Amino acid sequence: MATYMDVHRGMVGITEDQLLEAHRADLAIEKEEGVHFQKAWADPESGTVYCLSTGPSADAVQRIHQRTGHAADEIHEVTLTV
Amino acid sequence: MATYMDVHRGMVGITEDQLLEAHRADLAIEKEEGVHFQKAWADPESGTVYCLSTGPSADAVQRIHQRTGHAADEIHEVTLTV
Numbered sequence: 001m002a003t004y005m006d007v008h009r010g011m012v013g014i015t016e017d018q019l020l021e022a023h024r025a026d027l028a029i030e031k032e033e034g035v036h037f038q039k040a041w042a043d044p045e046s047g048t049v050y051c052l053s054t055g056p057s058a059d060a061v062q063r064i065h066q067r068t069g070h071a072a073d074e075i076h077e078v079t080l081t082v
Numbered sequence: 083m084a085t086y087m088d089v090h091r092g093m094v095g096i097t098e099d100q101l102l103e104a105h106r107a108d109l110a111i112e113k114e115e116g117v118h119f120q121k122a123w124a125d126p127e128s129g130t131v132y133c134l135s136t137g138p139s140a141d142a143v144q145r146i147h148q149r150t151g152h153a154a155d156e157i158h159e160v161t162l163t164v
Contacts, residue, residue, distance in 0.1 A: 005123055005132050016162050023164045041087055041134070041160035048158050050087050050132065052123070076130050078123035080098050082105045 001034075003081065004053050004061050006072035012047035019049070025068040026051075033060040083116075085163065086135050086143050088154035094129035101131070107150040108133075115142040 019042050026037045035055035042049045051072070055061050058075040065072050101124050108119045117137035124131045133154070137143050140157040147154050 003123070005125070005130075014162070016164075019162050019164050040164045041085070042162040042164075043087070043158035043160050044162065046158055048087075050160070076125035076128055078125050078132070080096070080101050080124040080126065082098075082101050082122045082124075 001054050001056065002077050002079070004051075004055060004058055004075055005078050006051045006053070006058075006061060006065070006075040008049040008051070008065075008070060009073045010047050011042065011049050012044065014042050014044045014047065014049065022068065022070055026064050029067060030055075030064050033064050035060050035064050037064075083136050083138065084159050084161070086137060086140055086157055087160050088133045088135070088140075088143060088147070088157040090131040090133070090147075090152060091155045092129050093124065093131050094126065096124050096126045096129065096131065104150065104152055105133075108146050111149060112137075112146050115146050117142050117146050119146075 037053045039052045053061050105122050119135045122133045135143050
């Protein structure tokens with residue numbers, strides 16, 4: 001199981017409700033890919049959203065985000081944490 | 083006090099020791115700007131490092147990173163968290 005940080009751009013003006021709804025949609029189906037979305041942070045001004053997750057692969061993380069309608073622009077496996 | 087996610091690029095091959103050393107250098111002087119670096123995640127393959135911090139402004143966060151020799155390429159105030 002690896003840890004991933006993914007980045008979504010172009011989400012200018014995202015609201016707390018929209019972030020929560022997107023996160024809940026991911027949580028609802030994440031088990032089908034063995035993924036778990038732990039946390040998300042959003043900057044509505046620049047439209048940037050960061051999601052921290054664990055899972056078997058970046059592709060598995062992306063498949064969940066795609067199915068819930070918000071594919072990530074970048075996904076990085078973060079092998080080091082401090 | 084706001085929360086910030088900053089991104090460093092070009093850190094290809096960063097090791098656990100180097101990440102820890104950089105983080106400790108930030109922690110050592112962060113109080114001078116009222117900043118606190120909470121967590122950092124690194125992807126040595128793409129050379130991307132994400133840092134989560136709290137502080138009074140993005141400029142305050144950047145000043146600490148600059149003084150410790152690793153200015154961030156992007157800093158976003160993340161006003162929403164889930």
